[in-house]
Amino acid sequence: MTPFHLFALQTTLTTLMVEAQTVIALRLMGLSGVVPARRGENARMVTEKWPAMMHAGIAANQAMLAGKSPDQVMEAGLRPLSRKVRANRKRLMR
Secondary structure (H helix, E strand, O other): OOHHHHHHHHHHHHHHHHHHHHHHHHHHHHHHOOOOOOOOHHHHHHHOHHHHHHHHHHHHHHHHHOOOOHHHHHHHHHHHHHHHHHHHHHHHOO
């Protein structure tokens, strides 16, 4: 693993953390009535967790079984989570 790979992984993690906190804040504001929330958003925030984590686990396991390095395994596991969180942030900010 080169320093550039480490920096890329750190950037991915930081982006995921910031976007996840944004989604949490937007959902809390929707629950409290500060911003309008779409119908079914409360159920969606609960039901989408399991499939997202399952896809992340499967991707990480596949990378690990393929003999990838630890940083590549972590990147593979973060990719599905990052896509889901990014999609949620975009949807909630409309």
